[in-house]
Amino acid sequence: MPTDAPLVTDHYGWWIIGADLVSLYPLTQWMVDADKFYFAMPTLFLGPIVHAAHGEIPTAAGSLLMRGAALGVTYLAFESAKSECANTDEFVCVPVGSIMLATLAYVSATAIDATFLAKRTRRAEGWDRLPVQPSFGMAADGRKWLTFGGTF
Numbered sequence: 001m002p003t004d005a006p007l008v009t010d011h012y013g014w015w016i017i018g019a020d021l022v023s024l025y026p027l028t029q030w031m032v033d034a035d036k037f038y039f040a041m042p043t044l045f046l047g048p049i050v051h052a053a054h055g056e057i058p059t060a061a062g063s064l065l066m067r068g069a070a071l072g073v074t075y076l077a078f079e080s081a082k083s084e085c086a087n088t089d090e091f092v093c094v095p096v097g098s099i100m101l102a103t104l105a106y107v108s109a110t111a112i113d114a115t116f117l118a119k120r121t122r123r124a125e126g127w128d129r130l131p132v133q134p135s136f137g138m139a140a141d142g143r144k145w146l147t148f149g150g151t152f
Contacts, residue, residue, distance in 0.1 A: 005123040009120070010054070010122065011118060012119070012120075013113075013115060013118040013119075015054075016050055016114040017110065017114050019042075019047050020114075023042035024043075026040070043070075047063050047110075048063045051063055051118070054118075054120055056120050059117050062117060063113050063117055066112065067109055069109075070105040073105035074105055074106060077098040077102040077105070080098050081095035
C-alpha cells in the first residue's frame with residue numbers, strides 16, 4: 001500500500017532578516033524626512049516579497065499588515081520627537097523615548113516575521129521516485145524468500 005510523503009518544514013527567516021537589513025538605511029532616511037515616503041517602501045514591502053517568493057501569500061499579507069503597523073508607530077514616535085525637541089532650549093536634543101519606541105516596533109516586527117512567520121510546510125521531494133515494493137515467494141526446494149524492489 002503506498003504511503004504519503006512526509007511533511008518537511010522549511011525556515012527562511014534569514015532571508016527576512018537580510019531584507020530588513022537592506023531596508024534599514026532607507027528607513028532611517030525616512031525618519032529624518034517623513035515627506036519622502038518612498039524611503040519607507042523597502043521596509044514595508046521587502047519582507048512580504050520574500051514570503052511571496054516562497055509561495056506563502058497569506059503569510060505575506062500578515063507580514064504586510066504587521067510592517068504597516070510598525071511603520072505607523074515609527075512615524076508617530078518621530079513626530080512626537082520633533083515636537084518634543086521643538087519645545088526645548090537644549091543645544092542637542094536626543095528624544096530617547098521616541099527612538100526606543102521606534103526601535104522596539106521595528107525589531108519586534110522583524111523578530112516575529114523571521115521567527116514565527118518565515119516557514120512553510122511542504123511534502124518531501126523525491127518521495128514518489130522510490131516506492132518500496134515487497135515481494136514474497138517460495139523457492140522450488142521449499143525455502144521462503146522476501147525481496148524489496150523500487151522503480152527508478
